[in-house]
Amino acid sequence: MREALDHWIFVIAAYAIGIGGTLAMVAWSWLQMRKAEKRREEVRKK
């Protein structure tokens, strides 16, 4: 007889990876954008 799995472990793992991945992507994109635009302004002022 197969032991029933606790579905919540899989649900929590999926949500953690999904939310973590999405937030990391948003933060990385935003920081890269700010960094690139800051560098452009610095070069423009020189």
Next chain:
Amino acid sequence: MHGFANPTRFLRLARWLTPLLLVSGLLLSGAVLAYGLTAAPAERLQGDSVRILFLHVPTAWLGMGGWTAIAIASLVELVWRHPLASLAARAAAVPGAVFTAICLISGSLWGRPAWGAWWRWDGRLTSMLVLLFLYFAYLALAGAVQRDGGSSRIPAIFGLVGAVNIPIIHYSVLWWNSLHQPPSISAGNSAMAPEFLIPLLIGTVGFSLIFGGVVLARMRALLADIQTEARLRRKAEAA
């Protein structure tokens, strides 16, 4: 369309649209995921694992939508030489790859309790994995072209050719025997109960807004890099 080809006009629009899309997308998808975790009912056959639906399905759609956007932008680049088209294609590859990866991981985590297997080499799963590799290859190719000064037409052609995989993913569950269920939602028709369908559609809107916000942020970063390089080159030539 060429009205938006002007980078200054694009930046004027993108400056306020980027945070608006990101914040509204995060709020909307966050609310749906909170519903999925706390308020959505367990399903009769799949139990609590059905809650992964609210994450898995929007990311699957946007993984495919991302490459469709790359293909459209590539076509615009090749036919009309729109100056922002190659930037839009490159920008769409990042969220497309991330959402495809989340779709594959969440699908695997759903498959274990639902099918008793983490992975099966069937049509849907394999074609989705191929899509992830296509994203990696596209990002590497576009990065190499920018770094080494090649033609932007090369990644554009790759973007168009890679679009062949999108109908294969879509029809894979109909063409081949698959553990993956056939589409529950088609145009104007759904086999899904409203307590799942409505939050799923709202969540898809939320994730789409995040996708749009990330595309705009990436486009702004790529455009700023190009403008910085051009100014530095002009200064070096003048010196």
